[in-house]
Amino acid sequence: MLRQLRLALQTGIVAEPAPRTSELERVGERLRTDILRRFGRSLHIRQVDAGSCNGCELEITGLTGPHWDLERFGLHFVASPRHADCLLVTGPVTRNMAEALRRTWDATPDPKFVIAVGDCGRDGGIFRDAYAVVGGVERVVPVDAVIPGCPPSPAALLAGLLDAIGRLG
Amino acid sequence: MARLGYALAAVLGLAAVGGGAAGMLGREWTLAVPWLVPLGGLELALDPLGGFFLALVGAAAVPASIYAIGAAGGAARGVGAYLVFVAAMCAVPLAANVMTFALAWELMSLASYFLVLHERERPESVQAAWAYAVMTHVGLACLLGGMLLLSAWTGSVRFADWRAGAPLLAAGARDLAFALLALGFAGKAGVIPLHIWLPLAHPAAPSHVSALMSGVMIKLGVYGLMRAGVDWLGGGPAWWGTALLLAGVVSAVVGVLYALVEHDLKRLLAFHSIENVGIILMGLGAGMLYRQAGLGGLALLGLVAALYHTANHAAFKGLLFLAAGAVVHATGTRDVERLGGLIKRMPWTAACFLVGAAAISALPPLNGFVSEWLTFVALLQNTQIAAPPLNLVFALGIAGLALTSGLAMACFVKAFGITFLALPRSDAAAGAREAGPAMRAGMALLVAACVALGLGPTVVLPRLAAVAAPLAGAGAPARPALGDWLTVQLSGDFASLSPLAIAAALTLGLAAPLVALRLAGASRRRRLYETWGCGRMLQTARMEYTATAFANPFKRVFDFFYRPAKRLDIEFHPESRLFVERIEYANPTRSIFEDWLYRPVLAGLHAAARSVRPIQSGSANLYLAYILVALIVLLVFA
Amino acid sequence: MIAGAALGLLQVFVVAAGAPLLVGVLRTLKARLVGRRGPSPWQPYADLRKLLGKDAVVSETTSWIFRVTPYVLTASMLVTALVIPVLVTRPPLGFAGNIVLLMYLFLLGTFFLALAGLDAGSAFGGMGSSREVAVAALAEPTVILAVFALALRAGTINLGGVVERVEAEPWLAVNPAHLLAFAAFFIVMLAETGRLPVDNPATHLELTMIHEAMVLEYSGRYLALVEWAAAMKLFLFLTLLANLFFPWGVTHLAEPVPVALGLLALAGKLAVLTTLLALVETSVAKLRLFRVPELLAGSFALAILSVMAVFLLR
Numbered sequence A: 001m002l003r004q005l006r007l008a009l010q011t012g013i014v015a016e017p018a019p020r021t022s023e024l025e026r027v028g029e030r031l032r033t034d035i036l037r038r039f040g041r042s043l044h045i046r047q048v049d050a051g052s053c054n055g056c057e058l059e060i061t062g063l064t065g066p067h068w069d070l071e072r073f074g075l076h077f078v079a080s081p082r083h084a085d086c087l088l089v090t091g092p093v094t095r096n097m098a099e100a101l102r103r104t105w106d107a108t109p110d111p112k113f114v115i116a117v118g119d120c121g122r123d124g125g126i127f128r129d130a131y132a133v134v135g136g137v138e139r140v141v142p143v144d145a146v147i148p149g150c151p152p153s154p155a156a157l158l159a160g161l162l163d164a165i166g167r168l169g
Numbered sequence B: 001m002a003r004l005g006y007a008l009a010a011v012l013g014l015a016a017v018g019g020g021a022a023g024m025l026g027r028e029w030t031l032a033v034p035w036l037v038p039l040g041g042l043e044l045a046l047d048p049l050g051g052f053f054l055a056l057v058g059a060a061a062v063p064a065s066i067y068a069i070g071a072a073g074g075a076a077r078g079v080g081a082y083l084v085f086v087a088a089m090c091a092v093p094l095a096a097n098v099m100t101f102a103l104a105w106e107l108m109s110l111a112s113y114f115l116v117l118h119e120r121e122r123p124e125s126v127q128a129a130w131a132y133a134v135m136t137h138v139g140l141a142c143l144l145g146g147m148l149l150l151s152a153w154t155g156s157v158r159f160a161d162w163r164a165g166a167p168l169l170a171a172g173a174r175d176l177a178f179a180l181l182a183l184g185f186a187g188k189a190g191v192i193p194l195h196i197w198l199p200l201a202h203p204a205a206p207s208h209v210s211a212l213m214s215g216v217m218i219k220l221g222v223y224g225l226m227r228a229g230v231d232w233l234g235g236g237p238a239w240w241g242t243a244l245l246l247a248g249v250v251s252a253v254v255g256v257l258y259a260l261v262e263h264d265l266k267r268l269l270a271f272h273s274i275e276n277v278g279i280i281l282m283g284l285g286a287g288m289l290y291r292q293a294g295l296g297g298l299a300l301l302g303l304v305a306a307l308y309h310t311a312n313h314a315a316f317k318g319l320l321f322l323a324a325g326a327v328v329h330a331t332g333t334r335d336v337e338r339l340g341g342l343i344k345r346m347p348w349t350a351a352c353f354l355v356g357a358a359a360i361s362a363l364p365p366l367n368g369f370v371s372e373w374l375t376f377v378a379l380l381q382n383t384q385i386a387a388p389p390l391n392l393v394f395a396l397g398i399a400g401l402a403l404t405s406g407l408a409m410a411c412f413v414k415a416f417g418i419t420f421l422a423l424p425r426s427d428a429a430a431g432a433r434e435a436g437p438a439m440r441a442g443m444a445l446l447v448a449a450c451v452a453l454g455l456g457p458t459v460v461l462p463r464l465a466a467v468a469a470p471l472a473g474a475g476a477p478a479r480p481a482l483g484d485w486l487t488v489q490l491s492g493d494f495a496s497l498s499p500l501a502i503a504a505a506l507t508l509g510l511a512a513p514l515v516a517l518r519l520a521g522a523s524r525r526r527r528l529y530e531t532w533g534c535g536r537m538l539q540t541a542r543m544e545y546t547a548t549a550f551a552n553p554f555k556r557v558f559d560f561f562y563r564p565a566k567r568l569d570i571e572f573h574p575e576s577r578l579f580v581e582r583i584e585y586a587n588p589t590r591s592i593f594e595d596w597l598y599r600p601v602l603a604g605l606h607a608a609a610r611s612v613r614p615i616q617s618g619s620a621n622l623y624l625a626y627i628l629v630a631l632i633v634l635l636v637f638a
Numbered sequence C: 001m002i003a004g005a006a007l008g009l010l011q012v013f014v015v016a017a018g019a020p021l022l023v024g025v026l027r028t029l030k031a032r033l034v035g036r037r038g039p040s041p042w043q044p045y046a047d048l049r050k051l052l053g054k055d056a057v058v059s060e061t062t063s064w065i066f067r068v069t070p071y072v073l074t075a076s077m078l079v080t081a082l083v084i085p086v087l088v089t090r091p092p093l094g095f096a097g098n099i100v101l102l103m104y105l106f107l108l109g110t111f112f113l114a115l116a117g118l119d120a121g122s123a124f125g126g127m128g129s130s131r132e133v134a135v136a137a138l139a140e141p142t143v144i145l146a147v148f149a150l151a152l153r154a155g156t157i158n159l160g161g162v163v164e165r166v167e168a169e170p171w172l173a174v175n176p177a178h179l180l181a182f183a184a185f186f187i188v189m190l191a192e193t194g195r196l197p198v199d200n201p202a203t204h205l206e207l208t209m210i211h212e213a214m215v216l217e218y219s220g221r222y223l224a225l226v227e228w229a230a231a232m233k234l235f236l237f238l239t240l241l242a243n244l245f246f247p248w249g250v251t252h253l254a255e256p257v258p259v260a261l262g263l264l265a266l267a268g269k270l271a272v273l274t275t276l277l278a279l280v281e282t283s284v285a286k287l288r289l290f291r292v293p294e295l296l297a298g299s300f301a302l303a304i305l306s307v308m309a310v311f312l313l314r
Helices: A002-011 A055-063 A095-109 A118-123 A154-164 B001-025 B048-071 B079-094 B098-119 B122-155 B159-168 B171-189 B198-204 B209-233 B237-258 B265-292 B294-329 B347-360 B368-382 B386-418 B436-457 B456-473 B499-519 B547-557 B590-613 B620-637 C002-033 C043-052 C064-083 C099-119 C122-156 C161-167 C170-174 C175-192 C220-245 C257-285 C288-312
Strands: A042-049 A075-077 A086-090 A113-117 A143-148 B029-033 B042-046 B489-490 B495-497 B526-529 B567-572 B580-586 C056-059
Touching: A002 B048, A002 C002, A002 C257, A042 A055, A055 A086, A055 B029, A075 A154, A075 C220, A086 A095, A086 A118, A095 B198, A113 B029, A113 B048, A118 A143, A118 B042, A118 B456, A143 A154, A143 B122, B001 B042, B001 B048, B001 B456, B001 C220, B029 B171, B042 B098, B048 B079, B048 B209, B048 B436, B048 B456, B079 B098, B098 B122, B098 B209, B122 B171, B122 B198, B122 B209, B122 B347, B159 B171, B159 B209, B159 B456, B159 C064, B171 B209, B171 B237, B171 B347, B198 B209, B198 B265, B209 B237, B209 B386, B209 B456, B237 B265, B237 B547, B265 B294, B265 B368, B265 B386, B294 B347, B294 B368, B294 B436, B294 B456, B347 B368, B347 B436, B368 B436, B368 B495, B368 C099, B368 C122, B386 B590, B386 C099, B386 C122, B386 C288, B436 B456, B436 B499, B456 B489, B499 B567, B499 C064, B499 C220, B547 C122, B547 C257, B547 C288, B590 C064, C002 C043, C002 C064, C002 C220, C056 C064, C056 C161, C056 C220, C064 C099, C064 C220, C099 C122, C099 C161, C099 C220, C099 C288, C122 C161, C122 C175, C161 C220, C170 C175, C175 C220, C175 C288, C220 C257
Parallel strands: A042 A075, A042 A086, A086 A113, A113 A143, B526 C056
Antiparallel strands: B029 B042, B489 B495, B567 B580
8 A cells, every 4th residue: 555655656647748739520510619618627528339349449548547637637537428518439330339329319418519439430430331330420419520540549539529628739 | 984983093092192191291180990890990090101102192093093094995894993902002001000901901912913814814914913912912921920920019909009119129029020021011012032923913904003003002012111110110220221222222223124125015114113112222221221320310311212212103103104005005015126106106105105214214304313313312421320331231222223223214215215216116006096185194194293293302302301200210300401492402511403493404405506506507407318228228117226136235244144045046948058948036034033032932832732742632531530630639738 | 693694604605615626636636646637626616517507317217306316415415514513613503413413414315315316217326326325324333433432522412512622632632532433433434425445436337336326317407416415525524524533723713813714724634634535545446345344344343442442541
């Protein structure tokens, strides 16, 4: 216990500086409207895996660690869509997950927005037009922004999220 | 006709309340009819303690009878027994000699026996009634033994003479008399381990009878303990109080532990009756210990706590039984695993049950909290007795009471939550209809009682103190300082309580966030949607948490007590073990008291009966020979 | 009368407004201890403000219990803030109750929250309720016994009386009985407020949740109230720990200067306790649910020892 505390104190803070640029692709005008400005200081994110290969999940998990530490910007992952402001959807949306994704969207209180993550989330990626996928998050729920990449790095994810809430740079 | 009978019982109850209140205010009244029955005749007397219990019986009988008008629906079965039951319960606290007492007591037991047999077509009812009859009569035997000994030693069958004569008896004699009387009365009160009839008998009776049995009949056992221990025998040595206090702790903790794993709604309530009698006994035991130590003020506090909890338990347990009865009436089942969602179908009943549940969980500002608080305050001042072993007993009582109230809260979250909330778990629950107006009126009266007793300790406490003051022994103040109209102030600065202020503050506290949200411009929109279930397609009652699952953490934590027997029965497909056709899982708990106390005793009885069986051959010649031998023996010794 | 009411409002304000900051500071400290920069200490205010602006999604399975619970929860915490000595030894509503009342006020909140957890019919909520009431029930005896140990010394269970007594005899604070009771109460605080190692307030996995599982269904303003009440509960428990066991600075004068000094002293003590809490939470792992009773049994043993120590040392 003491050794662990000593280690923690010796190591100090290892967080990387905040990213400056992002590759966020905005879809429509919703993200620029005033209503989303309210999330500038506090954004609670529910991650939805809609049939992803888990590549994106691995990178997303990296966000919560000491290096990228998304909580310093007031971003936070939550356990229930009821608590969420933003759905972070990965995967090409398999047919089995389409209904679940729709229900998650419905279960999230307004105002809310959706960010599709990864090339799969954008348009189905390499799975596009496959028989088992719906293809792209926007076919199921309205998407407000896309963070591209296969998978996007934690830096890109963080930059995209910050960009979405207008706190980049 | 039946309705008239119940109305008559309600009127009788009102009269009892009036008479009892007069007695509590100090009005003395006696009635003696010497020729009516042998051995001293019929003799009734009203004194403050008797008046309190008389008023309690009446106050519980009124709502129960009104409820019964609706619940019985004109069915005639049981009306006569019910009337006799109420009348006999009124007579018990008034009885002033052995014969009157025994008659009233036995009449009460017999009437309730027939009421337990109400559904005599059901084998469980018959079994419950049998266990009840046996335990009641074992208790009666103890009582009569104790009373006859006292009569012989003091030379009188009148209780008034015992009061004068008993304190002069030898210590051993008083100990023996107390032990016998206490066993008898504790059996009636359902004190562990003499409780086994209670969870069988109370659920079997109709709910208005269960309300009376749990609410007041077992309280007459408490009455007996108070009467015998403090009034007739005058306190006694420290072990009396210690025994009662420890019995109270054991009853409270064990009662609530059994209630936690019980999923039959009325049995669950019956186990809570055991728990609450335990809490009452803690107050009583503490009072007796303080009395023995010569601390009159604290003795008074302990006794008042016991009396207050007695009244409170009558109110909330009566309410809970009536509400549970309404549920059974509407759904036809007592199994909470088959209930659910009733708050939407029976909103009045649900609200009444919630008040009862909050009261029995001792949540402020309802009545259960006030009396548990009093009991705590009584127990916490034990340092004034300078005897470390006794202090340790008190500390045990304090910890036991705290554990009990926590577990009771958990149990009533289960009882209310599984019964009334979420989706119905069976068609019977889905089709339930709200109880009728008479039943609702009965429950509403008890809700009012719970609230009034919770908010009004400043009014109630002086009355109870007047009842208990003659019993508290030397040094008890006749008019103890109890604070003003707003605040109860006990033992100087030791503890104070103001339920009115708390209730007012809670009301303001409820309003404050409403106002704050409005001022902060919070969104007021609300959208209805399905329960979050990770996006699954549908929600059914089978996905809900069950009562068994809810109680499972407690089963795991206290497994040394429950000793659960796990049975897993898997039926595989005949072709392959990979395909399971049916899984049956059972995890029943076992009763320590049945396994380790009653079963050996019963086995011993059976063995003894078997060993004397050869003498009872049924042959007339042999019996003639016995008579001859007996005659010869008599002649020889004569 | 006016001064009393003003003082009461001030206490409520300090608790209500300070609670989110306490939680924020705790989160920041915990983040720093694991090498993260962490959120700003003011983050909970931003979270609450945002939640107030959101709509509420309510399960159609629920009843009025679900909607009333956040208000009951908040009300019980606000009343508690009026009863306990936060700034002054005898707050305006101090006469209304004592430590026994406090424990039952907390139980009132737990009772309703557990019912709300069952109300939606979700297995998560039921599981959370079941665990929460189990922990609350098992923590109860320790609380009362620890208080008993204090009351033994002080000759009163009125909170103001306990505080005044320890203030009058400062050396009581280093008495073994006192320290044992403090340790017992600290462990109970961890359990009652859902901190590590009993419950992980930051978990996202339903199966490991206790408190969080019950509130999974809440959203918008309801969630804001529930979170705010939880923060107030932590604030109140830490204040109890600070002011009952180390009551330096708590004044019995209802005058501006001593009250302001009391506020400063409280802030200092809470800072120390929050650091202690952050250190504990960073260096222990969450206990398996069925090991929690052992921890609580340990705290109960400490409380018993504390009571015995009072008897032995008197």
